[in-house]
Structure formats: structure tokens, C-alpha cells
Amino acid sequence: MDRQKLQIRLAAPRGFCAGVDRAIQIVEEALGKWGAPVYVRHEIVHNQHVVSRLESLGAVFVEELDDCPPDRPVVFSAHGVPKAVPAEAERRNLVYVDATCPLVSKVHVEAERHHKAGKEIVLIGHAGHPEVIGTMGQLPDGAISLIETEEDAQAFEPKDSANTAFVTQTTLSVDDTASIVAILQDRFPGIATPHKEDICYATTNRQEAVKAMATGCDLFLVIGAETSSNSKRLVEVALRAGATDSRLVASAADVDWDWFDGVGTLGLTAGASAPEDLVQGLIAACRARFDIEVEHVTTAKETVTFKLPRVLTAEV
Template sequence: MTQGKDLTVILAAPRGFCAGVQRAISIVETTLEKYGAPVYVRHEIVHNKFVVDSLRAKGAIFVKELDEVPSGAHVVFSAHGVPKVIPQAAIAANLDFLDATCPLVSKVHREVEQHHAAGRTVLLVGHRGHPEVIGTMGQVPEGSVILIETDDDARTVVIEDPENLAYATQTTLSVDEVKDILAILKARFPHIQGPRKEDICYATTNRQAAVKAIAAQADAIIIIGAPNSSNSNRLVEAALAAGCPKATLCQRATDIDWAWLESVNRLGVSAGASAPEVLVEELINTLQQRFNVTLQEVKVIDEDVVFHIPAKLRKA
């Protein structure tokens, strides 16, 4: 039963799961169906507690490192990608592994390898400690990639051979943030080589565009996503940068700060690429219990990207 004031909820679209996340989750689920529990997963398959808990309930066991996995077991690598030493270690430990790395992250891996093979130093624009960055830097020998996190890094980085230089980017960054950093690098190093097609993934770009499209219409925006989800945090930043007075990250409806919503009449809602739509529905249902909710949706683009699971699982 609705009560209280009227609240317009503006849903950004697209939102939630991207093709890479859907593929990674399907790999774990299909591996469980084919081989039975347990199936081990190195690190969180995607950065979302609800998803991880759901897979754990089906028989997935999440581990930090491969030495926690018994010999002969089935193990899945997360969507964020892993350094080359991880598959090598899995083979040495007699583990049957499946790689759930997002194909768009794998694209960045191959770019970095190709630049290294051509004798170029690679500048990787990304966030230190993020699993995707660790995996990308781990495709080539240590010291071959220099991490660029900020504008200041771009302004001060010292390159021994600026004629043999390339860049790549983490796939889940803010489009605007990367644009500024790349502008600095290209001004300093006119011969720097980049990808033929930008590294920031379509889903990150589309979700940021959708949030920007609703920012000016909303008194506040809630982004459903995990605190350790890069693309979800970037959506909060995009909302604020596009003019929304306030925006916050919320893992699920139970985490809502109701005092934060007191002066809000028009609430924007989106979800990071690793957040399932069921959590958006949960949020709306919870809001409907307190407010007279009117729903609107603002769609900036239709998405039809699909990434298939590995062939040996499709045969199941």
C-alpha cells in the first residue's frame, strides 16, 4: 500500500548487466550444471555481492588464490581477467579451468601484448589494485607497462623512448576522465599509439550516457552497485558531473538512507554493469511501499551485444 508523498522515479536505460557479466555468470552456472558442485571461482566472478551469494548457494566456492583449490577440480577465472601466470599455475596444479574474462578485457590484453612485442612501452590508464588492471599488466613482463591514474601522472610520467610508446585503458573508466588524461598524453607524446577502437567498453559508455541524460531531470540519483565496482562508482561521478545535485551508490534497497530522500521529488535510478535487474525491481518495490511512485524510463540506446560461453560448455 502506497503512502506519503508523490515520487517520480526516472529509470536510466540501458542499465545493469552487460554481455560480459552475463557471460561470466553463465559460465559458472553451466559449469555447475555440467560437472556438479563444487565449482571453484578465483575471486568474485563479478563485483556484486548478490550475484556472488546466489552462485555460492548453487555450489560455487570463491577463493582468493589457486592454492585453495584441490587438484583435479574445476575452477573459473573472473570476468576481470587474470595475469598470464594464473592459467600456467592452474595447469601445473592439474586444475580444469575456464576463463570467464570479458572478451573486451581480452581485447585490451592482446593490444598490450602486441605493443610489447613491437618494442613499445605501454601506458595503462586505470586504477591501481583493480583486478582488471592487475590482469592487464600481468600479460607482459613486469616493468613493461606504466600505470597512469591521474592527470598529474600523465603530465609527469618520464618515458625513455617517446617514439616507441602506446596506451591502453581499463574498460570501466569514466569516458570524461579518460578523455582528459589522453589529451595530456597525446599533447606530450604526439607519436603515441592507441587502440583502433577505444578500450572503454560499450556498456560503460552507454550506462554513463544514460545517467547523464537523466541527471538534469533528477533531484537525486541512486546507482545500484557494489562499492568495489569501478563502473558503478563511475556512474555516481557521471551523475554529479552532469548536474545532478546529489548521487549515491547503494548495494540494494535495504541500504537506502531514507533521510537522504526527504527533499527528493524526482529520483533517478540506474545500475552498474554487474548489478542484476532484480535489484532495481527490489528498489522500486521498496520505494512503492513509502511513496506514491510514478515510473518513467529514459533510453539512450538499444543494446544487442551477446558474448557466447566457451564451446566445451555449449556442447553440454
């Protein structure tokens, strides 16, 4: 009996970005330097498969510093933390390593610069996301106003419309953010903008790859976690760019194979915190069921790397 033919369009770039690579390596290096257990405040990156592997090596994930004993090191997640967190770690004399992505740290620095210049700051982002909590926590309460939607941008009323600035979460939809920024710039022509776009290169590259290949895809699968902002945006981008259907899955185990009824072309990518073995696992699961052909769609080459914190590389 002939098997259903399935063409898989495989996006590149996909999966781990430099910030995620660095954060995972920081936990691994901390375990190598200090031994287990090493505590990690919040998921180091938003992917349970990554978290589970690090737990097997001796990492212990907690939500607050109160859950960390005084005699063990703690790592802060890639999403960034409010200033109060390292301040509390220092007060308790904890050894800590900050794994905040350097591109998130750049947004923190921008926000502080605008605040020192006396500007009223708008943060475009999603309420409750750890990155947003971390960025807003760089400044005193009330110094940053959060805008999530175009409606929020229309309704925002600054104290001084001629003295405003905006920054953004790094993992947003490029197109959605552009629409919000356009409204703000139309309403407040003098609003200060980031020196360089805050949405990170990896988020942008992954969205551009999806846009380039979504048209003609009967189904588009994005491997990533429900808590991963950049992964959820890829699902939305695929639908807007022409995919008939688009879904987020944590791994091949979460696929409902009924989705493949009538599917001739599958688009496949992975969010910036999803490991490549999950991608290959899904391709293998497809190969076991269908007569597959894999087409690689490459829209950019990524060569970015970030240095590890000095506390891990310095000689004892």
C-alpha cells in the same frame, strides 16, 4: 494523509552487460557439467548478491589457485587474470574455464601487440583493481606503466617518447579518460592508440544514459557494489551531469530514507554487475513509501552477446 509524490527516472541501458551475463552463465554451466563444487578465483563479478546466489548453487569463491583442490574445476573471473594464473593451473593439471570478458581480452591482446612492436605501454586505470592486475600481468614486470590521474600523465617520462602506446581499463569514466588521453597525446603526439576505444560499450552506454537524465534529479541512486569500478563512476557522472545528490547503494536495504526529504525526482540506474531484481526491489521500496511515477529514459539499445568457452559447449 497525502503521500509524497516521487518521479523516478529509470535509466536504460542499466544493469548486466554481455560480459557479466557470460561470466555468470559460465559458472552455472560449469556446475551443470561437473557438479558442485566448482571453484571460482576471485568474485566472478563485483556484486555480492550475484556471488551469494552462485554460492547457493555450489560455487566456492577463493582468492588464489592455492585454495583450489586438484580434482575440481576452477573458473577465472570476468576481470581477467595475469598469465601466471592459467600457467599455474596447467602446471597443476587443473581443469579451468576462463570467464574473462572478451572486451578485457581485447585489451590484453593490444598490450601484447604493442610490446612485441617494442613500444613502451601506458595503462590508464585504477591501481589494485583486478582488471588492472590482470592486464599488467600479461607482460613482464615493468613493461607497463600505470597512469591513474591527469597528474600522472603530466609526470610520466618514457624511455623513448616517440615509441609509446596506451591502453585503458574498460570500466573508467569516459570523460576522465579523455582528459588523460588528451594530455598524453599532447605530450607524445605519436603515441599509439587502441584500434577501437578500450572503454567498453556497456560502460559508455550507462554513463551516457545517466548524463541524459541527471539534470533536475534531486537524488540519483546507483545500484552496485563498492568494489565495482563502473558503478562508482556512474555516481560521479550523475553529480557532474547535474544531479543535486548521488549515492551508491548495494540494494534497497542500504537506502537511508532521510535522503528523500524534499526529493521530487529520483534518478535510478544500476552498474553492469548489478542484477535487475535489485532495481525492481528498490522501486518497490519507493512505491511502499511514496506516490511514484516511473519515467523510462532510454538512450541506447544493447544487442551484444558473447559465446561461451568451447570447454563448456563441447560434447564429452
